[in-house]
Amino acid sequence: MAYKELPIPENFNEEKVPEVWRIEYQELSKRAERWAKEHSLKAAAEDKKTICLLLVDCQNTFCTPGFELFVAGRSGNAAVEDSKRICKFIYRNLGIISNLIVSMDTHKIMQIFHPFFLVDSNGNHPDPMTIVSSEDVENGRWMVNPDVAKNIPDRDYDSLQKFLYHYCRELEESGKLQLMIWPYHSMLGGIGHALVSAIEEALFFYSIARKKQPKIEIKGENQLTENYSVFRPEVTEDEKHQQIASENKAFFDNLLSHDRIIIAGQAKSHCVSWTVQDLLTEIERRDRGLARKIYLMEDCSSAVVIPDSVDFTEKADETFQRFSDAGMNLVKSSDPVASWPGMDFLN
Numbered sequence: 001m002a003y004k005e006l007p008i009p010e011n012f013n014e015e016k017v018p019e020v021w022r023i024e025y026q027e028l029s030k031r032a033e034r035w036a037k038e039h040s041l042k043a044a045a046e047d048k049k050t051i052c053l054l055l056v057d058c059q060n061t062f063c064t065p066g067f068e069l070f071v072a073g074r075s076g077n078a079a080v081e082d083s084k085r086i087c088k089f090i091y092r093n094l095g096i097i098s099n100l101i102v103s104m105d106t107h108k109i110m111q112i113f114h115p116f117f118l119v120d121s122n123g124n125h126p127d128p129m130t131i132v133s134s135e136d137v138e139n140g141r142w143m144v145n146p147d148v149a150k151n152i153p154d155r156d157y158d159s160l161q162k163f164l165y166h167y168c169r170e171l172e173e174s175g176k177l178q179l180m181i182w183p184y185h186s187m188l189g190g191i192g193h194a195l196v197s198a199i200e201e202a203l204f205f206y207s208i209a210r211k212k213q214p215k216i217e218i219k220g221e222n223q224l225t226e227n228y229s230v231f232r233p234e235v236t237e238d239e240k241h242q243q244i245a246s247e248n249k250a251f252f253d254n255l256l257s258h259d260r261i262i263i264a265g266q267a268k269s270h271c272v273s274w275t276v277q278d279l280l281t282e283i284e285r286r287d288r289g290l291a292r293k294i295y296l297m298e299d300c301s302s303a304v305v306i307p308d309s310v311d312f313t314e315k316a317d318e319t320f321q322r323f324s325d326a327g328m329n330l331v332k333s334s335d336p337v338a339s340w341p342g343m344d345f346l347n
Contacts, residue, residue, distance in 0.1 A: 003337075011028060051337075053089075054102075063080065064080075078305075100215070102214060103275070219248075256282070259293060292327050
């Protein structure tokens with residue numbers, strides 16, 4: 001019998017997606033168990049073909065209006081609409097999602113991309129969205145905040161200052177984005193760090209209905225480097241070529257062990273693109289044919305757009321087209337999964 005999408009359960013309220021609320025876990029667990037029984041859902045461990053859904057940074061910081069780095073896109077409400085589609089996709093496809101993995105951008109105050117880390121000659125911190133170049137560091141435009149040095153193990157002020165210059169040079173020479181001072185965001189322990197309530201509710205419902213624990217991948221805690229990608233930080237060595245961070249090789253292995261991998265989340269122009277690029281690089285090391293089992297849900301990710309400043313939409317679209325040219329599949333969540341290329345086993 002061909003696979004059929006499931007109806008959306010009554011607990012999902014589309015109007016509440018932009019809101020933050022406490023989930024009634026106990027009641028929801030009972031609903032999910034009844035739902036699984038009603039629709040004859042088996043445990044995910046019994047799936048003969050494994051389909052993994054990877055959600056990148058679906059947190060309040062990026063996805064909920066009013067939070068620090070809300071991805072408004074060109075519509076002004078893009079991340080909210082993406083979250084609605086993600087929730088619906090999970091509920092409709094509970095029966096075929098074998099594994100659900102979510103990454104969570106995770107930060108603290110004293111990190112190299114937050115204002116407190118740097119000061120000018122007058123002791124002023126850079127404003128959010130300031131770009132810091134190696135030339136700025138060399139000329140003394142921006143320096144390490146002396147108070148930061150007291151909070152980083154095995155580092156003194158002089159070594160941190162040298163590292164700051166090295167870090168900016170490393171980004172520039174590798175062709176990556178220059179050091180950007182971001183607003184404090186995804187702060188560990190804060191509401192912004194939490195998953196969007198509606199998405200967390202969908203994950204919990206999935207876990208009970210399919211008897212599968214979703215996996216959470218934490219990224220971004222290292223004080224000395226940015227970490228857009230789920231798989232690896234921007235810089236891995238200091239000025240003495242000593243390792244300060246490393247790629248998540250175990251996660252590469254785990255993800256690529258699935259028969260099919262679906263990716264969505266925020267932002268399309270930044271953390272999603274960096275994540276997919278790192279995945280593609282790893283695939284090309286192993287077997288380029290693996291790219292065919294990657295599916296990018298274009299209607300569940302949006303680019304960063306700051307009115308009258310920057311619009312990354314076209315660049316993000318071009319990047320996704322490059323992924324497609326490499327063999328990955330660009331799909332829409334609203335289309336039946338069974339109609340996607342390479343999903344014939346569902347029919």
